[in-house]
Amino acid sequence: MRGPRTPIGARASVAALLLSFALVSSVTSVAAPLPLPSASPVHGGTLTVGISYDIDTLNVYVTAALGDIEAAVVEGLVAPDEHAHYVPVLATEVPTLANGGIELTHQGKAMRVTYHLRPGVLWQDGVPLTSADVKFTWEAVKDPHFLAESKDGCEGVESIDTPDAATAVVNYRSVSPAFASTLFTFGILPRHLLAGKDLNHDPYNDKPLGTGPFMVSEFRRGQYVVLDRNPLYWGRDAAGRPLPYLDRIIFNVIPNSNTLGTLIRAGEILFAPRIPVMLAKQLRGTAGIDLVTGPSLGWSYLDFGMKQVPALRDPAVRRAIAEAINRAALVKAAGNYPQPIHSTVLPVFETLYDPEPDAAVPDYDPAAANAALDLAGYPRGPDGIRVREGRPLELGITTQSGDIDGEIAEQILIAELKAIGIAAYADNKSGIAYRQARYKGAFDLQYGRITTAADPVYSMFYGTHGPLNGRGYTSAAMDAALARMETSLVPEERRAAGAEMQRVFARDLPSLPLLSYVSIAAKTRRLQGYVTNPTNMTDFVGVAHWWLSPRGTAP
């Protein structure tokens, strides 16, 4: 899991070859139209970045935080681009059935994926990258003694062959459409440095060695991480000039969003990714600062704690709650940045999204909600709160403490539930306590946000045994639809199964999808070449192409 918004399971994704949706990366400026680069990119400069979370480790497989820094240092074989399409990074091409990179084996029940490594790639210490590093990465991460936060994709691999130094053949136990955005996308580990080492305590975790455009020069916990340009980087721009453009990036840990805003205004921070909506509202119109919005594969939701609250096991009560929520109020509170949604599959996932009404969850209809609760046996008491068998219908809403946007949304939900006679109250938690409540079902209602990989594996969220299904939802029909959707490489089969999944979801309402989120970044107008990345691989996947125009020349 990368931070509270990004469950691990969500990083599992369908194969890149199936990513045919055309997600429009509509990078816009709120303060002013995003200026086009006024000149060709120039080398040099230091970018100061503000991040709100503390950094525990810089090992991409261990960190519980988002991998902004790691994405600039460590590269995978492929990575999602700004359109959430997989593009080759350390591999020469993304393996597909069409290009022969994927072959079905065992009578179509398993598959073999072949990666050809980009020639001439060097680790930051000058040692060449080989297929042995790819194999080592799998072996190191799957080692049960390695306490990795993320081991996605390890189990599905049966073996890896390395016929030569530039070829890695990955043999899967089954057809695994999710292969593209798991293990080999996160990052390749250097075998020559780590073989035989205890990865749990190795200095690599403080100073990772990668093949990426930047290398770690200094890491001060609680303060900053300094990255310097990797002179051995393989990347070149369209004109054949070496990448990256920037000389240095300094990531500053700024735990308080108000302070982050002050630092941006003072010019001490030049770029801040994923800023809270409240901060974006404060920064609107600040001279020299662009607020860049881009699509995000993220959505907010209200989960029903069926494990903990008997009343919520009644679909009528869940439907009534769904009808009580006015998404327009949530959108307004969030600065009009997000969009209301009515399906757990975001519309951007064109290959799966079903626009039919029977695949949509109920919309705002408080009269229907009141009638449904009356009918379900929850009459209003003298104080207006509904009661059953003498007990008031009280529900706590759990969200992450300190998440300003979440806490504001929570207040709106409390008011809307009160309007239909449900006494809702905030029951917020932080850190492990929040995660435990979220994934083990220790909540009444839970408001949260998820940002996924380019194509979420929905069984993680809604499958009977899904690790993120803490709400206690069980449905044979849902499990069957998910299984069909997540084991097929045929687009038509997946679309049909996806539509069925959404219909079951709309009927059962295990969760209430609310808003589709956008990613908001604050950046100095001098920063050019920046594009948002909608996936959970963070914007820094493309950092090699970012550059700073000299002072006084920015549009």
Next chain:
Amino acid sequence: MSQAWLLRRLLGVVPLLLAISVLLFTIVHLAPGGPTDVYADNPSVTPQALAEIRIAYGLDQPLPVQYLRWASAMARGVWGYSIRTGRPVTTEIAERLPASLLLGGTALALSALLALPIGILSAALRRTAVDRVLTLVSFAGISVPVFWLALMLQLLFSIHWTLLPAAGYETIGDTGVLDHLRHLAMPAAVLSLATIANWSRFLRGSLVDALQQDYVRTAYAKGHGTAGVIVHHALRNALLPVVTIISLDLASLISGAIITETVFAWPGIGRLFVESMDARDYPVLMGLMMLGSLALVLANLCADLVYTLIDPRIRYE
């Protein structure tokens, strides 16, 4: 003060810390969740792997066994490893301690330098306009929320006047004293304001009491001026309760200042505590809390010693 008394007090610290450690260990483990819950949403971490992780950190053992293991290791000077980062607990704490000591030490020094004169002045000029103004300012200092004051100072000194850096411990690449002072100025001012107000009010009250005693009247009768009476007669007696308050605040040097550290992105112990609490990083939590407890106990001992210096009538046998 006899050496025997000092030895008894020092030996008494051991059972006290033991009792505190049992209490803290229990409370920490009563909090919902545990360090392995970070893997709760990871389907690739199998139950077997989770069990191995729990064994690796001894979390599979009953709580009393876990405590005994931890306590015996601590007694041998082994603080263990952070579950969150895999690094030694001593390293984690040692990295953050200097920042906390610098901030807390500066704030306490500032507080002592300003609170004592303000308290004395306020008491000496009690019920005058000066006293009323100082009282008003003191109550404002106590009442103003730390985070609000911090934000206001940032707006003024970092954005409006661009005199000071808004946050951080140092400028990367600049290890000069002046750079540290510039970063230190606002957090130290914020942290010390409430302490200055608190200590000065305490001293004022204590000194006003002392100034109404018979021996003070006698001193005046002998022809001493107000300054002489306060410095040579009343102040020593009035300082005793103030020393108690200061000694309690001394412990905050070690325990850090969570809000100030967060608003000013100061890499101190307070933030490490919050991060460790969020992750249920038991070894680091216990290390931090025991260090804080030790500081508190020793600060109390120091206060007892200072009593004997201020008031020769106090003797420990």
